[in-house]
Amino acid sequence: MSQSLHFFTPSSLTFSKQSLPKPSCNRRFPVTTLSPKLISIKASASADPNSSTTPPQVLISDNGTGAGEILSSTPQDYDTPPSQSFLSDSSSIDVDAVTEVELKENGFRSTRRTKLVCTIGPATCGFEELQALAVGGMNVARINMCHGTREWHKRVIERVRRLNEEKGFAVAIMMDTEGSEIHMGDLGGASSAKAEDGEIWTFSVRAFDLPRPERTINVNYDGFAEDVQVGDELLVDGGMVRFEVIEKIGPDVKCRCTDPGLMLPRANLTFWRDGSLVRERNAMLPTISSKDWLDIDFGIAEGVDFIAISFVKSAEVINHLKSYIAARSRDSDIAVIAKIESIDSLRNLEEIIQASDGAMVARGDLGAQIPLEQVPSAQQKIVQICRQLNKPVIVASQLLESMIEYPTPTRAEVADVSEAVRQRADALMLSGESAMGQYPDKALAVLRSVSVRIEKWWREEKRYEAMELPAVGSSFSDSISEEICSSAAKMANNLGVDALFVYTKTGHMASLLSRCRPDCPIFAFTSTKSVRRRLNLQWGLIPFRVSFSDDMESNLNKTFSLLKARGMIKSGDLVIAVSDMLQSIQVMNVP
Numbered sequence: 386m387s388q389s390l391h392f393f394t395p396s397s398l399t400f401s402k403q404s405l406p407k408p409s410c411n412r413r414f415p416v417t418t419l420s421p422k423l424i425s426i427k428a429s430a431s432a433d434p435n436s437s438t439t440p441p442q443v444l445i446s447d448n449g450t451g452a453g454e455i456l457s458s459t460p461q462d463y464d465t466p467p468s469q470s471f472l473s474d475s476s477s478i479d480v481d482a483v484t485e486v487e488l489k490e491n492g493f494r495s496t497r498r499t500k501l502v503c504t505i506g507p508a509t510c511g512f513e514e515l516q517a518l519a520v521g522g523m524n525v526a527r528i529n530m531c532h533g534t535r536e537w538h539k540r541v542i543e544r545v546r547r548l549n550e551e552k553g554f555a556v557a558i559m560m561d562t563e564g565s566e567i568h569m570g571d572l573g574g575a576s577s578a579k580a581e582d583g584e585i586w587t588f589s590v591r592a593f594d595l596p597r598p599e600r601t602i603n604v605n606y607d608g609f610a611e612d613v614q615v616g617d618e619l620l621v622d623g624g625m626v627r628f629e630v631i632e633k634i635g636p637d638v639k640c641r642c643t644d645p646g647l648m649l650p651r652a653n654l655t656f657w658r659d660g661s662l663v664r665e666r667n668a669m670l671p672t673i674s675s676k677d678w679l680d681i682d683f684g685i686a687e688g689v690d691f692i693a694i695s696f697v698k699s700a701e702v703i704n705h706l707k708s709y710i711a712a713r714s715r716d717s718d719i720a721v722i723a724k725i726e727s728i729d730s731l732r733n734l735e736e737i738i739q740a741s742d743g744a745m746v747a748r749g750d751l752g753a754q755i756p757l758e759q760v761p762s763a764q765q766k767i768v769q770i771c772r773q774l775n776k777p778v779i780v781a782s783q784l785l786e787s788m789i790e791y792p793t794p795t796r797a798e799v800a801d802v803s804e805a806v807r808q809r810a811d812a813l814m815l816s817g818e819s820a821m822g823q824y825p826d827k828a829l830a831v832l833r834s835v836s837v838r839i840e841k842w843w844r845e846e847k848r849y850e851a852m853e854l855p856a857v858g859s860s861f862s863d864s865i866s867e868e869i870c871s872s873a874a875k876m877a878n879n880l881g882v883d884a885l886f887v888y889t890k891t892g893h894m895a896s897l898l899s900r901c902r903p904d905c906p907i908f909a910f911t912s913t914k915s916v917r918r919r920l921n922l923q924w925g926l927i928p929f930r931v932s933f934s935d936d937m938e939s940n941l942n943k944t945f946s947l948l949k950a951r952g953m954i955k956s957g958d959l960v961i962a963v964s965d966m967l968q969s970i971q972v973m974n975v976p
C-alpha cells in the first residue's frame with residue numbers, strides 16, 4: 386500500500402490509498418514491521434477532514450523544470466556547471482562511495498548522522514592522505530587561508546576533486562578566511578618558538594631579517610605598539626602562553642613571559658587590561674581584509690562549496706559577501722558560514738545567523754575573547770539558535786587536541802565530542818588534529834565512532850529534546866513545506882520507517898527534514914552536484930544526485946529500482962517520501 390498526502394494549495398488537500406505490496410522476506414535491514422491498520426490510522430489522523438479519498442493519481446505541477454531522467458553516475462566534476470551535468474545517460478545515481486558501503490553493510494539505522502569536517506594541512510594534503518580521510522568519513526575538507534599559499538590550497542582542491550571524480554566521493558570544500566585578527570608572524574619558517582618563564586621577548590610590527598633574532602616575534606597589526614599599555618597582559622593563542630607588557634620602545638613592545646609554552650606560527654594575539662579584553666581598536670579592523678577579498682576571489686574561481694568568514698561582527702558583512710558572491714559566481718551557489726569567535730558575534734548572534742547559510746562555533750578564538758568557562762554555554766546557545774533558524778552548525782576546535790600528539794583521546798575529549806553530538810550539532814570539525822597532527826585518521830575514527838554511539842544511545846533512550854522549532858518560512862508555501870517536513874519526520878519516528886526520501890531542487894526541503902532530527906536517515910535526491918555537496922554538511926542527510934521530474938510516481942519508481950540495483954534498499958523497506966516540487970507526503974513499502 387502506498388499512501389499519500391498531497392498539498393498543492395491551501396484549498397486542495399488530497400489523500401490517496403493504494404494496496405501495500407507484500408514485504409519481501411529477504412530484506413537485509415531490520416525494519417519495524419508495519420501493520421496496514423497502523424498506516425491507515427496515522428494517515429487518516431493526518432488527513433484533512435474535508436479531503437476526499439481519491440484513486441491513485443499522477444500529479445503534475447508546472448514549475449518549468451521539464452521531465453528528467455535519473456542521471457548517470459558521471460564522476461564529481463567541479464568544473465562542469467550543473468546545467469551541463471544533465472547531459473549524462475539515464476542509467477544510474479550518484480552517491481558517496483563510503484556511504485554506499487556503510488548502508489549495505491550496516492543497514493540504515495547505523496549510518497552516521499553527524500557530519501565531519503577535516504582541516505587539511507601538511508599532514509593530510511597528499512592524495513593518499515586525502516583519500517584516507519574520505520574513506521574515514523570526511524564530508525567536508527576545510528582549507529584555512531591563514532596558512533599556506535594559494536598555490537598550495539589550489540593543489541589541495543584539485544586533489545579533492547580528483548578523489549571525488551576517480552573514487553566516487555562527494556567531499557565538499559570549505560574555504561576559511563584569515564580575517565583581521567591580530568596575530569604573530571610565521572616565525573621565519575620555524576615550526577614553533579618556546580617561551581620560558583621570566584624570559585623577555587620583543588613583539589614588534591617591524592619585519593625582522595632572517596634568521597629571526599632570538600626572542601622576537603613579528604606582529605601583523607600596525608597599531609599594536611600604540612594600543613598596548615605597560616602592565617597589559619598579552620595572550621598567545623587564547624592563553625596557551627602569557628606575557629606581561631613591561632616596556633614600549635617605538636614599534637617594539639617588551640614583554641616578560643609569565644606562563645611558558647610553545648608558540649605556533651601565526652598564533653592569535655589578544656591583550657587584556659584589568660581583566661578585560663582590549664578590543665576597541667581590534668573592533669575597527671575590517672572583518673574581511675584586502676587579503677581576504679583576494680582569497681574570496683580565489684575561492685569563487687575554484688568553485689568552493691562553502692566560504693567561512695572569520696571574526697564576523699555583524700549581519701551586514703555577511704549580506705555584503707553574499708551579494709558579492711551572487712554577482713560573481715556562476716550559480717551563486719557558494720554557502721556562507723559565519724564563524725562565531727568574537728564578542729561582537731555573540732552580541733549580534735541571531736541576526737548574523739539569520740543572514741548566513743550556516744555557522745561555526747569557533748571555540749579556539751572564542752575562548753580567547755570570552756572567559757573559557759563561558760564557551761560551553763555559548764556553544765549550546767549557538768547550536769540551538771542555528772537549529773531554530775534552520776542553519777547548519779559546526780562545532781570546532783580542540784575536540785581531540787591531545788590527538789595531535791597521541792594516538793588515543795582523553796576521556797574529557799570524548800565527553801566533549803559526545804556533548805556536541807548530543808546537542809545535535811550538524812557537524813564536528815578537526816583542526817590541528819588533521820592539519821598537522823600525527824594521527825589524523827585515528828582522530829577522524831574517534832569522531833566517527835563517538836558520533837555513531839551517541840546517536841544510537843540518544844535514539845534508544847528516546848531523549849527527544851523539548852526544543853521548540855519556530856516557523857522559519859516567510860511565505861505560505863514555505864510554511865506548507867515546514868509543516869510537511871515536521872509531520873513526515875514525526876510519522877517516520879512513530880512508524881519506525883527505514884528512511885525518509887526527499888526530492889529537492891534547492892536542498893531547502895532536505896534541510897527542513899534534517900532540522901527535525903528524525904530517527905531514520907534522510908535520503909536527499911537532488912539534481913545538481915553543488916547542492917549535493919552542500920547537503921553533505923547537514924545532519925542526517927545522505928545526498929544523492931539524480932535527475933527527476935515533477936511526477937512523483939515515476940521519480941519513486943526510478944529511484945527504487947536504481948537503489949535496489951545498487952543493493953542500497955530492499956523490497957519491503959518502509960519509506961516516507963516528500964518533495965518540494967509537489968508538496969506531498971507518501972508512505973510506502975519499496976516494491
Ligand SMILES: Nc1ncnc2c1ncn2[C@@H]1O[C@H](COP(=O)(O)OP(=O)(O)OP(=O)(O)O)[C@@H](O)[C@H]1O
Nearest residue numbers: 504505506507529531532533649749816817820821
Ligand atoms: N595549510 C596549512 N599549512 C600549514 N599548517 C597548517 C595549515 N592549516 C593548518 N595548519 C596548522 O594546523 C593548526 C591548526 O589549524 P587551524 O585551522 O585550527 O588554525 P588556527 O591557526 O588555529 O586558525 P583558526 O582560528 O582559523 O582555526 C595551525 O595552527 C597550523 O599550525
Ligand SMILES: CC(=O)C(=O)O
Nearest residue numbers: 747748749750781782
Ligand atoms: C576554527 C576557528 O577559527 C577557531 O576555533 O578559532
Ligand SMILES: [K+]
Nearest residue numbers: 531561562563
Ligand atoms: K581562519
Ligand SMILES: [Mg+2]
Nearest residue numbers: 726747749750
Ligand atoms: Mg579562529
